[in-house]
Amino acid sequence: MYNLLKGKRGIIFGALDDMSIAWKVAEKAYDEGAIFTLSNTPTAIRFGQIDELGKKTKAEVIAADATSVKDLENVFKRSMEVLGGKIDFVLHSIGMSLNVRKKRVYSDLDYNFLDKTLDISAISFHKMLQVAYKLDAISEWGSVVALSYVAAQRTLYGYNDMADAKALLESIARSFGYIYGREKKIRVNTISQSPTMTTAGSGIKDLTGLMDFTERMSPLGNADAEECANYCMVMFSDLTKKVTMQNLFHDGGFSNMGMSMKAMSQYNKSLESDASLGD
Numbered sequence: 263m264y265n266l267l268k269g270k271r272g273i274i275f276g277a278l279d280d281m282s283i284a285w286k287v288a289e290k291a292y293d294e295g296a297i298f299t300l301s302n303t304p305t306a307i308r309f310g311q312i313d314e315l316g317k318k319t320k321a322e323v324i325a326a327d328a329t330s331v332k333d334l335e336n337v338f339k340r341s342m343e344v345l346g347g348k349i350d351f352v353l354h355s356i357g358m359s360l361n362v363r364k365k366r367v368y369s370d371l372d373y374n375f376l377d378k379t380l381d382i383s384a385i386s387f388h389k390m391l392q393v394a395y396k397l398d399a400i401s402e403w404g405s406v407v408a409l410s411y412v413a414a415q416r417t418l419y420g421y422n423d424m425a426d427a428k429a430l431l432e433s434i435a436r437s438f439g440y441i442y443g444r445e446k447k448i449r450v451n452t453i454s455q456s457p458t459m460t461t462a463g464s465g466i467k468d469l470t471g472l473m474d475f476t477e478r479m480s481p482l483g484n485a486d487a488e489e490c491a492n493y494c495m496v497m498f499s500d501l502t503k504k505v506t507m508q509n510l511f512h513d514g515g516f517s518n519m520g521m522s523m524k525a526m527s528q529y530n531k532s533l534e535s536d537a538s539l540g541d
């Protein structure tokens with residue numbers, strides 16, 4: 263431990279169970295000396311394990327639907343009350359698509375579901391930032407991070423309407439990052455994480471095959487949830503005060519690859535087996 267977050271107050275949205283990226287972030291933030299609150303939906307609190315995480319990290323759990331401005335106001339107000347001051351860091355680790363869940367493909371989207379996808383997975387980030395801004399709830403040099411995915415910028419088969427949500431999320435980080443930086447010296451960034459085996463991750467089409475592919479393509483291999491949490495610690499710390507409005511790839515190098523030796527050798531094997539199927 264480096265005491266990177268000693269004396270800092272935070273809010274962590276999106277820990278569901280011990281697979282969640284937000285769960286690992288909470289454990290690391292606790293180890294790094296932060297105090298914080300945890301938030302998730304009433305349903306997630308009921309069916310997930312967040313209460314256990316709250317006990318372990320001495321964090322109050324505050325129920326909120328991140329699409330509700332009223333709920334978010336309550337989270338920020340209550341957090342400042344229990345933590346004894348303004349907030350230094352916020353993690354938005356929230357994503358959900360009903361089109362993905364209900365197997366509606368991208369060329370046959372249900373538009374009510376699309377509205378929900380965008381509201382939950384992207385606009386909630388704007389709502390969070392706007393609520394915090396109006397309440398003046400984040401301290402100077404504070405840091406806000408949301409989690410994104412490379413499909414925001416490159417087309418990946420099967421990521422569906424979540425790609426559009428992530429593109430919007432990354433844009434919100436830039437647009438609000440400008441205002442928050444200019445007015446309050448607050449950083450707003452997204453971290454674009456490798457595919458990771460979590461509840462939300464398992465919604466991604468053929469996640470196991472995709473993870474094998476990205477593992478072979480990335481010179482450093484896939485980044486796991488714990489490594490993502492480590493990166494969040496750096497982004498919440500005072501070591502990255504001038505980093506803002508960025509989408510930061512945390513993917514072992516995947517996003518800058520076109521083809522790798524390992525992926526090519528696997529691809530060639532499938533060509534051989536295709537050729538043998540030909541006769």
Ligand SMILES: NC(=O)c1ccc[n+]([C@@H]2O[C@H](COP(=O)([O-])OP(=O)(O)OC[C@H]3O[C@@H](n4cnc5c(N)ncnc54)[C@H](O)[C@@H]3O)[C@@H](O)[C@H]2O)c1
Pocket residue numbers: 276277278279281282283284302303306326327328329354355356357358382409410411454455456457458459460461462463464466
């Ligand atoms: N797992 C991956 O492969 C991967 C890769 C890149 C980015 N991400 C992103 O990381 C973030 C965290 O996902 P995860 O993989 O840890 O999965 P997860 O399922 O553990 O976390 C998703 C969380 O979103 C919460 N949520 C859903 N609707 C909500 C609402 N209306 N209000 C508040 N919270 C709500 C869920 O309760 C859950 O805790 C998401 O933004 C996801 O898109 C995940």
